[in-house]
Amino acid sequence: MDEQRKQSQFSHLAVADEMTAYLQACLGNRYFMGSVLVARAGEVLLSAGYGMANLEHNVPNTPQTKFRLGSITKQFTATAILQLQEQGLLEVQDSISNYLPDYPNGKKITIHHLLNHTSGIPNYTEFSSFEQTKKIKVTLNDLITRFSSEPLEFTPGERYQYTNSGYVVLTKIIETVSGYSYADYLQHQILKPLEMFDSGCDRQEVILSHRASGYVFTGETYQNADFIDMSWPSGAGAMYSTIEDLYKWEQGLYTDVVLSEASREMMFTPKVTIRAAEDGKGYYHGYGGIICTHFKRKLLYHGGGIDGFSTRIARYPDEQVSIIVLTNIDPAVATPVVAIANDLAAILFDEPYQLPKKRQAIALDPAIYDAYVGQYELEPGWVMIVTKECDRIFAQWAGQERVELFPESSTKFFMKLIDAQRTFVVDETGKASHVILHQGGRERVATRMY
Template structure:
């Protein structure tokens, strides 16, 4: 208890003085130690600016059974952070004249329905219209079994396009699984070898690669899920399924090497880097999201897969990166990410409010089930299996929500809360989503 109070006192000191970058990083370290102590964070973090590492450290346990602690060299599943590497592999092949981003999908899979309308560019930018394989109803029942690329592709191959290619953005892992197949066809090598020889080895990323099919990887983190009874090992997913959409692993230190390489021409020419980082639709480029934070240009991508959440942020105007890899999938990654970003830009950031779960009659869950429209085309679906209750936003994964009051629930994966609203007759007619300081009403439509 005394140690905890001492940390809080130090935080107060840091809040009240102008800070150097190293002092900001030290403050982030203190905050992360508090988060870890409060069971709100478990993973590894690296922060660097102008080529200097300010913080590189692990928090919590990589493996509870073997008492292996997280460290800067712990290997984590990258989930969708893998996409930027797959995009780079495509652009290396283009520079070598092996393919073009304007190639049609039918060049690589001759009988792919509507493949003559879909380009590699569409696959890179999530504008192909191909349904997202991980959103298929069948996905949960097959994700634990090994698949070939052809078998994964077949799951969506004959399904109708959701829109005309190039006309809309809709995030789809299917596109990056197809890109994995194209890389193998165009290079004549398997994806794992190609990535090693053309990206990881040239950059000295010795602790990065394609997650092995047998799941055995030295010094790697185990993915966990928090339950009411404590941490349990996360549900199994066979890593042959996500392929280039989410099956790579790395460390925070290796990802810093990757960040620095993107300022150079170690892999591709400067103009190719610029093409990779150019937005097409909805702030999405080639494996990167592009936005601004307080007028600071930001390139980033997050990822989530059973037991893991990841994010890499690159603030290129400031030559600064923040890398967070986490191995408890419903601890709040985005609280840690938001906190680190705010502090590095000299802003105050308070410890998040603690939300505590209460026991409620599970029959209440059925009264909350439904679809709630946050805005046209963007729905928050509330479902229950009779034991737990879940929320799922359009195009996103399903996450458990926890009752703090009978009509007020919170998420653990992000700092967000949901309040269910009743009409005069006692029926649930809407909800209010609280996230990032915003209050977002949603009418029940189904």
């Protein structure tokens, strides 16, 4: 038995060393700094900080650093709703008009619709006015007024469309039914029972020890992220936490401390299809999280992104594996969070992965770019436009900003703003027939339209 224990400890140390080497490589390419925790079967294999929590004061990230969570908050909001259902104070199939009688179309929209993003309520963070208004404090009622007067984008229950607005409405329902503010409810009913003393709803005016500052990576340097008043994210994204506290949260979901077994089953049972797959291994939304298959294993996850921060919590329940990645770099480069979580899982499950590398642009004859100029369709309506200007090459998705591509070879290019690469494939006409998109550990093909 002692020999088996020694072998197990040696294996865990080897895995932790491999993960550490991988994360140091991620830190070296400058798309990542933050804190990471990996655990299996109740044993923490890795818990460490990388890079700086505050660049101006040279404060390093640690396992105790507090990060804004963004949409990981939605898991806590969904849990609060299921707790209130257990208490007999609401039913998820109830119309929201039962609790918010003045909400437009409230009789058509159920709590269930809000939880799984099928309500049809437009997403307020995509409104053109959001970037200008997010710096000013807003009350919960005023925030709801900003989107409740907009027409529904589809009949409730008709299809899936991610919207922060639905979780803001859930926040109001929690306050109405429980009699607590949303922040107080979380503290009393979820965070305190799980002994998550380093978590809560963030507020600008509060002095918060070990708080990370949020940054944007420009491709060359870091800059302070845009300001957002934390009254705006509400129950859709206003929480902060640490990797250690989130591990308590994740472990608590194996027990009855905050939710009964029936409620946990309801939370993690697919309710709506996000993206189907012929083999049945698509992506599905439950309540406050996404369910899929990864490395032939069931995966439950949620990510978050808010100005200066990107986050990921991944749970392989059958293996009792937890992977938590919190970074203080803007969600414009959130893809590394996904790739990091996936690659750490690959290390743990002995699956293939690539060690990140620092990319270097080479000198290239700009005439080569002429073969790549054109429009490429990834999916219907999702088109990438490649242009050449002043002997430089750019890519732009419809409705997004133009991004410069830098050559690693005559066909392979990378971006500095995000950890992504593009490979152009040329046919017999001398022009690119398609481009391979390398991003987040995935490869996808966009075909030339013209």
